[in-house]
Amino acid sequence: MRSAIKDFPMVSMIVPVYNEASVIQRKLENLQALNYPKNKLEVIFVDGGSVDGTAEKIENLVPTKDLSIKVVRQGCRKGYNLAIVEGFAESAGEIICFTGAEVEYEPDALLLMVQHFADPKIGAVSGKQTIKNIKEGLSPEIEGAYRNLFDFLREAESNMDSPFNIQGEICAARRSICAHLVENEELFHKGCIDSCLSFQGKMDGFKTVYEPGAVFYELAPDSIRESFNQQIRRAATLIQSMMAFKAMILRREFGAFGMLIMPAHFLMLVVLPFLFLVGSIGALAIFASNPLQHPILTATIVIAVLATLFSKQVQAFVRTQVVLVVTTLGMLTGIETQKFKRLPSTRR
Incomplete structure (x- = not known):
């Protein structure tokens, strides 16, 4: 059971972006609507060399938002994990949150995740996906069934110990855990840093929890081909992440x-x-x-x-x-x- 927040921790939200000009205004509006103290939240957009004006659009919108926003320009596309590494280097938060430009949080989602860190045993928290277009075709319906299965597993694993699968679009972790991950050169070009939060957290002596009340909304691919390609990438990053921590398998201390x-x-x-x-x-x-x-x-x-x-x-x-x-x-x-x-x- 989580404790009520007495002193809100500083949260740094890292958002890797690449050619996201079409959705970035909606993302900023969604962040503005979060029920979390604005003086305790900083948002760091890491632009991987967008050619559609994403970084410029963010900078133009900054004056219209009551948010602390930084834009880190990589100059060229280096990949997801290196975007996280560079974003982390610019962050100041005790809690690091990862998300994507295309996802939308429920207003209380961040607050519900952060509340868990009042317990010193908790190292990371992940939330739940809701598919916005689940009734719009076969592919979104199958994606919904797939997600429901993993939500069931994550809740059971969270009750037992820690969930294996982290929802990368909505997750948060203590700075110390993230610091170890961004220093791990094995993850610079493979796997996914947010997928490793449970692994690293367990190695550092923490528990990860699944918070089903922390909800985000996302569109599922509307074609079988797009969905298939998305699942292949997700599966590959998850397997690579697991193999980076394979020494943990069948170890009693964990x-x-x-x-x-x-x-x-x-x-x-x-x-x-x-x-x-x-x-x-x-x-x-x-x-x-x-x-x-x-x-x-x-x-x-x-x-x-x-x-x-x-x-x-x-x-x-x-x-x-x-x-x-x-x-x-x-x-x-x-x-x-x-x-x-x-x-x-x-x-x-």
């Missing part, structure tokens, strides 16, 4: 997080997808050879096909397995996880 939560996610992210692939191919091969000789297998395949056609949850599971297989194979040849492509349908 409690249930090291002994149960991390091993379970290693199996889910790396092992299960290939077992699913091999099992599916094997079952179909046996079925194709002579379906009448295998009535139980035939019935199982029919049920599985029907479930996939009519259940968004099953569709999300199947697509996730395909994404993870493609991601793992792609990582052998190299997947770009830092300079990711902007998805037009999520910037409306």
